Amino acid sequence: MTAALEVIEAPAKAIEGRSPVLLAMRRLRRDKVAMGSLVVIVLIVLMAIFAPVVAAITGHPPNEQYRQIGLTPDGLPRGPNGTFWFGTDDLGRDVLVRIAYGARISLLVGVAATAITVVIGVVLGLAAGFLGGIVDTILARLIDVVLSVPFLLVAIALVSITGPSLSITVLVIGFFSWASVARIVRGQVLSLREREFVEAARSLGAGDTRIMFVDVLPNVLAPVIVYTTLLIPVVIVTQATLSFLGLGLPPPTADWGGMISESQNYYTTAWWFILFPGIALLITTLAFNLFGDGVRDAFDPRADRLR
Amino acid sequence: MTEASTEPQPLLRVQDVRKEFPTHRGEVVRAVDGVSLEVRKGETLGLVGETGCGKSTLARCIAHLYDVTSGSVWFDGNELTGLSRRAMRPLRREIQMIFQDPYGSLNPRRRVGSIIGDPFAIHGISKGAERKKRVQELMELVGLNPEHYNRFPSDFSGGQRQRIGVARALALRPKLVICDEPVSALDVSIQAQIINLLADLQKDFDLTYVFISHDLSVVRHVSDRIAVMYLGKLIEVSPTDQLFEQTRHPYTRALLSALPVADPDTADSREQIILAGDIPSATNPPQGCRFHTRCPKARADCVASEPPLEPVFDDDPAHRTACFFPLTIGEDLSTAVPELVDLPDREAS
Amino acid sequence: MALLEVRDLRVSFDTPDGIVRAVRGLSFSIEPGQTLAVVGESGSGKSVATQTITGLTRGAEVSGTAVFDGTDLITADAPTLRRLRGAEIGMIFQDPLSSLHPLYRIGWQIVEMIQAHDREISKRDARRRAADLLTLVGIPRASERIDDYPHQFSGGMRQRVMIAMAMALDPALLIADEPTTALDVTVQAQVLSVMRKLQQEFGTAIILITHDLGVVAEMSDEVIVMYAGAVMERAPRRDIFYRNHHPYTQGLLASLPTQKGKRLTPIPGSPPSLISLPPGCPFAARCPHVFDRCRVETPPLADVQGDPRHQSACWLDHDVVEAVA
Numbered sequence: 001m002t003a004a005l006e007v008i009e010a011p012a013k014a015i016e017g018r019s020p021v022l023l024a025m026r027r028l029r030r031d032k033v034a035m036g037s038l039v040v041i042v043l044i045v046l047m048a049i050f051a052p053v054v055a056a057i058t059g060h061p062p063n064e065q066y067r068q069i070g071l072t073p074d075g076l077p078r079g080p081n082g083t084f085w086f087g088t089d090d091l092g093r094d095v096l097v098r099i100a101y102g103a104r105i106s107l108l109v110g111v112a113a114t115a116i117t118v119v120i121g122v123v124l125g126l127a128a129g130f131l132g133g134i135v136d137t138i139l140a141r142l143i144d145v146v147l148s149v150p151f152l153l154v155a156i157a158l159v160s161i162t163g164p165s166l167s168i169t170v171l172v173i174g175f176f177s178w179a180s181v182a183r184i185v186r187g188q189v190l191s192l193r194e195r196e197f198v199e200a201a202r203s204l205g206a207g208d209t210r211i212m213f214v215d216v217l218p219n220v221l222a223p224v225i226v227y228t229t230l231l232i233p234v235v236i237v238t239q240a241t242l243s244f245l246g247l248g249l250p251p252p253t254a255d256w257g258g259m260i261s262e263s264q265n266y267y268t269t270a271w272w273f274i275l276f277p278g279i280a281l282l283i284t285t286l287a288f289n290l291f292g293d294g295v296r297d298a299f300d301p302r303a304d305r306l307r
Numbered sequence: 308m309t310e311a312s313t314e315p316q317p318l319l320r321v322q323d324v325r326k327e328f329p330t331h332r333g334e335v336v337r338a339v340d341g342v343s344l345e346v347r348k349g350e351t352l353g354l355v356g357e358t359g360c361g362k363s364t365l366a367r368c369i370a371h372l373y374d375v376t377s378g379s380v381w382f383d384g385n386e387l388t389g390l391s392r393r394a395m396r397p398l399r400r401e402i403q404m405i406f407q408d409p410y411g412s413l414n415p416r417r418r419v420g421s422i423i424g425d426p427f428a429i430h431g432i433s434k435g436a437e438r439k440k441r442v443q444e445l446m447e448l449v450g451l452n453p454e455h456y457n458r459f460p461s462d463f464s465g466g467q468r469q470r471i472g473v474a475r476a477l478a479l480r481p482k483l484v485i486c487d488e489p490v491s492a493l494d495v496s497i498q499a500q501i502i503n504l505l506a507d508l509q510k511d512f513d514l515t516y517v518f519i520s521h522d523l524s525v526v527r528h529v530s531d532r533i534a535v536m537y538l539g540k541l542i543e544v545s546p547t548d549q550l551f552e553q554t555r556h557p558y559t560r561a562l563l564s565a566l567p568v569a570d571p572d573t574a575d576s577r578e579q580i581i582l583a584g585d586i587p588s589a590t591n592p593p594q595g596c597r598f599h600t601r602c603p604k605a606r607a608d609c610v611a612s613e614p615p616l617e618p619v620f621d622d623d624p625a626h627r628t629a630c631f632f633p634l635t636i637g638e639d640l641s642t643a644v645p646e647l648v649d650l651p652d653r654e655a656s
Numbered sequence: 657m658a659l660l661e662v663r664d665l666r667v668s669f670d671t672p673d674g675i676v677r678a679v680r681g682l683s684f685s686i687e688p689g690q691t692l693a694v695v696g697e698s699g700s701g702k703s704v705a706t707q708t709i710t711g712l713t714r715g716a717e718v719s720g721t722a723v724f725d726g727t728d729l730i731t732a733d734a735p736t737l738r739r740l741r742g743a744e745i746g747m748i749f750q751d752p753l754s755s756l757h758p759l760y761r762i763g764w765q766i767v768e769m770i771q772a773h774d775r776e777i778s779k780r781d782a783r784r785r786a787a788d789l790l791t792l793v794g795i796p797r798a799s800e801r802i803d804d805y806p807h808q809f810s811g812g813m814r815q816r817v818m819i820a821m822a823m824a825l826d827p828a829l830l831i832a833d834e835p836t837t838a839l840d841v842t843v844q845a846q847v848l849s850v851m852r853k854l855q856q857e858f859g860t861a862i863i864l865i866t867h868d869l870g871v872v873a874e875m876s877d878e879v880i881v882m883y884a885g886a887v888m889e890r891a892p893r894r895d896i897f898y899r900n901h902h903p904y905t906q907g908l909l910a911s912l913p914t915q916k917g918k919r920l921t922p923i924p925g926s927p928p929s930l931i932s933l934p935p936g937c938p939f940a941a942r943c944p945h946v947f948d949r950c951r952v953e954t955p956p957l958a959d960v961q962g963d964p965r966h967q968s969a970c971w972l973d974h975d976v977v978e979a980v981a
Contacts, residue, residue: 019459020416196411200475203370205399206429207392218416357840358811464926465698494697495867499911499922506919521841524870528913528920565845567870569912571894574873581849582842584796585810 020222024298034294040287048103055101058085060094062101063252067092077270087272090262091252095272098254099280105255106284109170110236116174117235118228121181122220126212128182129189140186146179152245159247169248173238177231184227188220222299229292233285240281256281316384317345318515319369319483324378326364334590338364340539341378343616348482351509351516353530353547355523355562359589360536362519366485369517370404371395383482400430403476407488409468413460419446419471420456426478445474449504466497470504477508485517490525502529523566527551532625535559538589538597541616545626553636555619555628558598560640578641596631603643604632610647658685659828659861660709665720665730667701667708667885674931678704680885682720683957686878688828691855691862693876693893695869695908699927701885702865706831710745711737725828743773746822746860750834752814756806762817763787763802770824789820792857793850812843816850823854830855833865848875869908873897878965881905884928884938887957891966899977901960901968903943937970945972 028034047054055061070092072078080087086096128139155172162168192198193216201211242248243257251258256277263274326339339361346352354362367373369380371387379388382402387395406412413422423442427433433441443453449470460468469489476484486505490498502525509516520526526533527547534544535556543556554560564580582601587593593600599609608631616629634640667679679701686692696702707713709722709729722729725744727736741747749755757765766786770777777785783802790798793816806814815835822830832851836844848871855862864875872879872893879896881889881904889902900906907923925942928934934941936951943950949971957967960974968974 019418196406196408197414199372200404200406200412200472201414201425203372203399203402203404204426204429204475205396206425210429215414215417219414221416357842466926494927495869495908496697496911496923497926499913499920500924502913503920503922523841524913528918561842565842567841567844567868567874569869569873569897569909571873571897574870579845579849581845585812585843586840 020299021225024222024295028294028298031294031297034291034298037287037290037294040283041291044103044284044287045107047100048107051097051100051104055094055097058083058094058097060084060097062097062254063093065091065093070094077266077273079270079272086276087270089259089273090266090270093252093254095259095276098259099256099276101254102256102259102277102280103284105166105249105253106236106239106281109166109173109239110232110288113170113173113177113235113239114228114232116170117177117231118181118224120174121178122185122217122224124178125182125185126189126216126220129186130193130212130216131208132193136186139182143179143182143186146176147183149176151176155242155247156245159242164247164250166249169239169242172242173235177235181224181227181231184223185220188223189216192216192219226292226296226299229295230289233288233292236288237281237285315348318348318383319344319346319517320381321345321365321369322379322381324365324368324380325376326361326368326373327376330590336589337539337592338589339368339375340592342536342539342541343378344534344541344544346483346515346517348515349509349513350531351518351529353526353533354517354519354536355521355526355533356536357521357562357586359538359586361539361589362536363487365536366404366487366517366519370402370485371399372404396430400426400479401482403479403481403484405469405472405476405484405486405489407491409465409472409492410460412472413468415460418457418459419463422460422471423474423478425475430479432479441478442474445478448477448508449474450500464497465493466500469493469497469501473501473504473508477512480512481514483515483517485519487519488521489518491520491522498525505529523562535562538587538592540597540613540629541627542598542629543627544616545628546623549623549626553622553626555622555626555633556598556630557602557604557634557640557643560634561603564640578639580640596629599647603640603645605645605647606632607647608632659688659690660722660724660863661685662705662709662722663720665705665708665722666718667704667713668717669715670717671931676930677933678716678885678930679708682882682885682887684880684887684890686829686861686863688861689855689859690877691864691875693872693879694863694865694882695867695872695879696882697867697927699884699930700882701930702882703833705882706833706863706865710741710747710831739773742769742827743825744827744829746825746827746830748815748818748822748830748832748835750837752811752818753806755818756814758806761803761805762809766790766802766817766821766824769821773825785824786820789824790817792854793817793820793823794846795820810843812839812846815839815843815847819847819850819854823858823860826858827860829861829863831863831865834867835864836871837866837868844871851875869912881908884933885930886938887967887969888939889968889970890957891960891968895963895966899961899966901966901972901974901977902939902970903945903972904939907942907944947971 066088069083070078070088077088077090078084084094086099089095124139128136158172159168198211198215201215239248240257243255244261246261248257249255259277260274267274321342321344324339324342328336328338330336342365356362364373368375375388379386382398385398387398420439420442423445424438427438427441443456446453451467451470460471490501493501506529508514518526518529530547532546533550535542537558543550543559550559554563561580561582564577568574580603584601587600595610595612596614599605614629614631616627618624618626619628619633663683665679665682669676669678682705694702704713708716708718711729718730720730724740729737756762763783763786767779767782770782770785787798787802790802795801795813795816809817836847839847851862854860866872876893878892880887881902883904888904889900896905910921911923913920923942928938928941936953937955940946940950955969955971957969958974960966960968960977
């Protein structure tokens with residue numbers, strides 16, 4: 001074969017094919033703020049996982065009411081002391097332990113709802129953007145409708161029918177958030193659709209489904225990953241909000257939003273009751289947001305000098 | 308394969324193909340407006356023209372990436388027009404395309420091995436280790452290092468990316484390869500490498516090429532026959548040598564004279580024909596012969612009707628020209644003056 | 657007295673991947689009324705060099721001198737450069753779409769430029785001059801089209817508008833960076849013809865940057881061939897084609913397709929990285945005549961056959977030139 005004799009020199013880069021995701025991760029590792037936030041996130045996760053350990057150390061299960069030692073003689077919560085490091089709530093329960101267990105709810109809903117949202121959003125966004133035509137028209141209008149629906153009102157209405165529960169919370173949040181993801185993905189796909197490598201795939205005989213998932217999807221992954229990391233804190237706050245409004249989990253389950261709600265009447269008398277769950281929520285959200293920012297910067301195409 | 312017949316059937320036959328695109332303003336762009344061509348097995352047909360001539364659109368009609376508005380495309384005895392996507396699939400193994408843009412035609416987020424292996428995956432041929440072996444063989448075939456199987460397109464230079472595109476096109480051993488400006492985006496020294504590669508592969512694999520380019524010197528080098536297009540129509544089709552030695556159409560002559568030649572003696576001595584005006588819009592092409600607005604020899608007849616594509620003077624039947632007043636050999640076009648005066652946008656030169 | 661004299665120009669950029677040495681010791685001069693072609697492939701540094709000379713490069717480390725009519729452009733301050741650009745040095749770029757402001761009428765753009773450099777001129781006179789210029793570059797019905805927007809012109813017309821703008825103040829030097837690369841070949845012929853006509857009429861010197869050797873053969877008086885940021889060969893037009901010396905020049909000419917069927921002799925390999933250039937001659941890795949010294953010592957530009965106008969940066973014998981068939 002004469003052509004093989006003209007073997008061309010290897011390109012100057014000696015590194016084995018670096019995937020854009022790996023490169024972004026490497027860039028992320030250098031971002032101190034993002035790494036710091038990641039540490040905080042890991043700590044929160046650990047706290048959630050080892051919540052029973054926290055309960056064991058303090059000796060106070062999360063839902064146990066300590067009316068004698070936990071409340072003042074007037075029936076008000078006790079502040080932070082040797083027995084209850086973060087004080088007690090209005091029913092004499094250990095705030096610290098409840099915060100630890102509350103982390104479970106926040107993270108679980110945060111991750112689960114986000115995962116559902118993203119999967120649905122990506123698939124529908126891909127379909128809408130790529131297939132075009134009537135599929136796109138229907139889906140695009142559906143996205144518009146979902147985005148226009150007043151989230152809170154519907155959530156309230158729904159929960160009043162079904163009653164509060166974890167799965168309803170997850171479903172409600174997921175149902176309303178997928179539309180933003182789908183819209184972003186759709187926009188990306190619309191421009192990717194015109195790229196020559198898509199035309200090349202068609203000329204090889206690839207069908208729509210294959211092109212969507214094998215060719216187009218990897219190219220929308222970057223913005224999707226970024227959006228996902230920024231969506232998690234939004235979901236966590238949303239869940240806390242729902243809980244705060246009494247639409248979340250039924251009592252006595254410990255969760256931050258619920259705790260803040262219960263603490264409303266005590267904010268002058270028991271500052272720890274509102275402060276600590278509030279701080280917990282704040283730190284968690286902040287950590288995810290900062291990490292998300294770091295992820296977005298790491299994926300920034302301007303920083304991508306592979307061209 | 309094909310039924311036994313005394314006369315070899317052309318591998319590709321394009322019959323009166325028209326392709327229109329609607330614009331936002333409700334107008335219609337007639338990108339390809341009645342083109343008929345034949346390509347024989349093993350030959351290279353060069354398709355040449357400037358912006359808006361329709362050559363890329365025609366290529367995509369042949370590759371069945373566009374549905375033609377009217378007319379038909381026949382490949383190896385099968386009619387492609389109107390075929391469903393499913394029916395077209397097996398034929399896609401026989402017709403492949405190499406694209407112009409080495410940066411855009413490869414998915415930046417996929418590894419090269421996966422890109423070249425795509426044809427195998429799509430048509431369910433060979434998997435796993437067997438597929439990898441075949442892909443690496445292809446890589447060697449086109450002059451790439453098979454160890455770079457896991458790299459991304461961005462790790463390669465423009466010329467190397469183009470080789471990846473060639474490897475991908477050749478994976479299933481097609482019969483016809485449509486090359487859409489395969490070297491236009493490459494540096495001169497790399498262009499030569501790719502041209503040589505394509506020539507070698509054609510010999511080794513008995514390929515038939517439709518080679519599209521705006522660069523006549525490249526087309527001259529690679530083609531057996533050349534078809535010149537202008538605003539959606541064929542204006543001259545001929546075996547390569549005759550196109551250059553016995554140019555019949557004024558546009559072809561202008562194209563040839565406009566081509567910069569890397570030779571000072573030639574550049575100094577030749578008379579350049581500078582065409583007047585710009586290429587007209589494809590939504591509203593000129594009446595009659597499309598070229599009359601810029602033609603140095605335009606006469607009243609040229610506006611009245613369209614000239615048919617047929618042999619002129621005593622030319623070979625393989626050499627067809629669409630002109631009412633074709634050039635005689637040795638005719639000096641640079642001194643020609645058009646007989647039409649009320650043409651829009653003609654500069655006073 | 658040379659109009660522009662460039663000595664040992666070096667331009668580097670600091671990037672995350674390392675220092676890119678885009679231009680490494682470029683020296684040339686251009687006389688009034690002359691056309692100098694700068695030929696090179698991508699990565700040769702040809703565009704970076706001229707952009708830096710006119711002060712259009714940001715974030716680069718620059719050394720060397722570029723003396724234009726007594727002023728060193730490299731060390732000149734921003735107001736001086738602004739004054740010179742347009743009035744003394746006109747520029748045309750490859751993509752007229754991005755160089756013309758899409759939202760302003762072209763007449764307005766030309767007039768604005770004229771008035772920026774000539775405070776005395778009245779708007780009416782400036783407009784008349786703009787219309788004259790447009791006619792000169794071959795835009796039909798210039799007095800009507802002067803009020804059109806850039807998108808109303810075709811690519812070739814837009815490039816001519818750019819030329820008109822560049823020539824508006826009768827600059828002594830015109831720098832044209834790949835002015836016709838994006839144009840169809842018949843339109844390219846029109847634009848090059850306009851440039852030649854203007855040069856004859858106004859005596860403008862032209863630095864023409866291109867990768868197209870055909871354009872070089874048609875337009876140039878003198879040619880510089882660049883590779884990896886340095887000059888490989890400099891010679892009058894005919895010498896570059898018929899009596900060239902440097903293997904890279906020969907390689908470029910041999911890669912061009914001429915007649916049908918003759919197998920091309922491409923230059924094997926690809927251009928080197930400008931970050932990690934090996935020592936010695938940058939072309940060593942691809943040169944068919946390479947020997948040991950090439951890989952160790954960088955050859956300087958030296959006269960070929962004793963002719964100071966013809967220089968080559970190569971260790972091969974400078975008394976022997978390869979005649980091209």
